Amino acid sequence: MFSPLVEQLISALRVLPSVGPKSAQRMALHLLERDRDGALALSQVLAQAAQQVGRCEKCRTFTEETLCKLCDNSKRNQRQICVVESPADVLALEQAGIFSGVYFVLHGRLSPLDGLGPKEIGMDKLAQRLQNDTVEEIIVATNPTLEGEATAHYLAELCKSQSVKISRIAHGVPIGGELEYIDGGTLAHALSSRREL
Amino acid sequence: MFSPLVEQLISALRVLPSVGPKSAQRMALHLLERDRDGALALSQVLAQAAQQVGRCEKCRTFTEETLCKLCDNSKRNQRQICVVESPADVLALEQAGIFSGVYFVLHGRLSPLDGLGPKEIGMDKLAQRLQNDTVEEIIVATNPTLEGEATAHYLAELCKSQSVKISRIAHGVPIGGELEYIDGGTLAHALSSRREL
Numbered sequence: 001m002f003s004p005l006v007e008q009l010i011s012a013l014r015v016l017p018s019v020g021p022k023s024a025q026r027m028a029l030h031l032l033e034r035d036r037d038g039a040l041a042l043s044q045v046l047a048q049a050a051q052q053v054g055r056c057e058k059c060r061t062f063t064e065e066t067l068c069k070l071c072d073n074s075k076r077n078q079r080q081i082c083v084v085e086s087p088a089d090v091l092a093l094e095q096a097g098i099f100s101g102v103y104f105v106l107h108g109r110l111s112p113l114d115g116l117g118p119k120e121i122g123m124d125k126l127a128q129r130l131q132n133d134t135v136e137e138i139i140v141a142t143n144p145t146l147e148g149e150a151t152a153h154y155l156a157e158l159c160k161s162q163s164v165k166i167s168r169i170a171h172g173v174p175i176g177g178e179l180e181y182i183d184g185g186t187l188a189h190a191l192s193s194r195r196e197l
Numbered sequence: 198m199f200s201p202l203v204e205q206l207i208s209a210l211r212v213l214p215s216v217g218p219k220s221a222q223r224m225a226l227h228l229l230e231r232d233r234d235g236a237l238a239l240s241q242v243l244a245q246a247a248q249q250v251g252r253c254e255k256c257r258t259f260t261e262e263t264l265c266k267l268c269d270n271s272k273r274n275q276r277q278i279c280v281v282e283s284p285a286d287v288l289a290l291e292q293a294g295i296f297s298g299v300y301f302v303l304h305g306r307l308s309p310l311d312g313l314g315p316k317e318i319g320m321d322k323l324a325q326r327l328q329n330d331t332v333e334e335i336i337v338a339t340n341p342t343l344e345g346e347a348t349a350h351y352l353a354e355l356c357k358s359q360s361v362k363i364s365r366i367a368h369g370v371p372i373g374g375e376l377e378y379i380d381g382g383t384l385a386h387a388l389s390s391r392r393e394l
Contacts, residue, residue, distance in 0.1 A: 001288045003260040005246050012242040015235030016213075017227045029285055030214045031243075032250055032259055033304060038212030039247040045209040046240035049202050049225070050233040062229055063200040088226055091198045107230060 006032070058129070060122050061087045061105040070102050077101040079136040083126070083155060085109050085143060093141065101139070104129075109147040110154055118154065126155075130162040137165045144171045144189075203229070255326070257319050258284045258302040267299050274298040276333040280323070280352060282306050282340060290338065298336070301326075306344040307351055315351065323352075327359045334362045341368050341386075 002010070006028060013024040031039040055061065056068035063069075070076055070090075080101030084090055090103050106121040108114075118124070129135065138159050142148035152168055159166035172190035173182055182190075199207065203225060210221040228236040252258065253265035256278075260266075267273055267287075277298030281287055287300050303318040305311075315321070326332065335356050339345035349365055356363035369387035370379055379387075 001291045002284065003250070003262065003265065005242075005250055005261045006259050006284075008242050009246040009250075012235075012239040015228065015232050015239055016224050025285060025288075027213050028246070029259075029283065031212065032246065033283075035212050036247040038209075039243050042209040042212055043240045043243035043247070045202075045205050046228075046236050046243070049206040049229065050236040050240065053200070053202055053206075053229055062203050062226075064202045065200065068200060086226065086230075087199065087203075088222060091222075094198045 055107075056105075059103050059105055060107060060125065061090055061103065075100075079134055080139065081126075081129075081135060081137070082139040082141050084141045085148065085151075089141065101137075106142070106151065109142055109145070110151040111147045121151070123154065123158065127158055127162070130159070130164055135164055137167060140166065140168045252304075253302075256300050256302055257304060257322065258287055258300065272297075276331055277336065278323075278326075278332060278334070279336040279338050281338045282345065282348075286338065298334075303339070303348065306339055306342070307348040308344045318348070320351065320355065324355055324359070327356070327361055332361055334364060337363065337365045 009028045009032075010021070010024045013019055013027050014021070016024075019027070052064045053062050054064065056063045056071055057066050058071040059068060061068050061070075065072075071078075077100050081104050082093065082099060082101055083104045083106065084093065085106050085108065087105055090105060093099055093103075104122070104126055108116045108121045110116060110118065110121065130138075138155060140152045140155050142151045142155075156166050170193065171186070172193060173179065173186065179187070206225045206228075207218070207221045210216055210224050211218070213221075216224070249261045250259050251261065253260045253268055254263050255268040256265060258265050258267075262269075268275075274297050278301050279290065279296060279298055280301045280303065281290065282303050282305065284302055287302060290296055290300075301319070301323055305313050305318045307313060307315065307318060327335075335352060337349045337352050339348045353363050367390065368383070369390060370376065370383065376384070
């Protein structure tokens with residue numbers, strides 16, 4: 001019912017995650033009606049980012065430089081590497097403000113069914129780094145899902161073969177969480193991972 | 198925490214309606230991680246649409262041509278004009294598949310507080326059309342809000358001065374709606390607008 005170009009815009013907007021036909025239509029009409037400058041700016045940045053953003057040579061996070069800000073920062077402890085699934089996890093950990101080491105971003109997790117083997121998530125690069133650089137500790141912060149656990153297990157084997165210390169972040173009851181609202185799986189994990197006081 | 202270009206992309210995505218910082222971040226990472234081609238395509242269509250999509254000379258809906266498909270269609274009854282607030286309303290009415298006339302899109306409603314007077318919503322253009330073309334009926338389909346009603350009232354005055362028949366679409370209990378779940382305002386309207394059987 002819309003003109004061809006407007007229809008094209010609506011269907012192009014559907015590349016965005018969790019944007020269905022109705023939202024895409026609302027977005028297209030909003031941009032055309034109220035914010036053409038914003039649309040043009042977005043168009044420009046989109047093209048630039050899609051073409052120029054690559055991965056940090058050391059940690060594989062997204063950056064348009066060779067090295068990301070953290071890997072290029074001599075104040076960060078380059079001997080302590082926290083392995084995460086996505087760049088968003090780096091942000092979350094940095095916002096906690098407690099970790100002073102560097103990261104390694106898998107961009108996924110071991111998932112053979114989806115065609116994600118060790119190489120696809122950069123394990124060869126990490127293995128190389130363990131061999132060539134002085135790495136003291138690998139901290140595994142993959143998500144506590146089945147695939148995240150499998151990835152953690154793989155990382156443990158890798159570190160053992162290189163005699164590098166490996167640890168996993170703790171899973172349990174969140175600070176501020178109330179016991180009665182926590183799911184059984186988390187409680188079971190919290191109990192079995194209890195520490196002496 | 199992200200590289201400058203990624204941060205730019207995240208903030209540019211916030212021109213989209215109801216996209217906050219978290220969604221924008223998720224969208225940016227999704228595009229970079231999984232769909233760069235889609236991002237490039239979106240970038241192109243966005244620029245094209247923002248620059249080329251204008252308004253139909255007759256009905257003010259969005260189109261990149263001089264006239265939209267409906268105004269350019271000789272099979273549509275050009276003497277019956279349905280006045281709506283937005284191009285999305287045209288789509289909704291067309292999907293109902295019962296109306297064979299043409300539309301006039303206000304791109305808003307009378308709302309002096311927002312700086313939307315008669316001229317901003319194209320009333321001068323509609324008045325001109327009532328004078329120059331043979332228009333038999335104006336059907337007002339603005340939304341049943343305070344401002345929509347004010348707009349309907351203004352249209353009624355305009356049509357009276359030009360002796361053109363004017364009608365308003367019915368408001369009442371939706372087909373398939375159950376009485377007990379309908380709000381009081383709608384029920385009051387449905388009662389006062391009752392028709393003899």
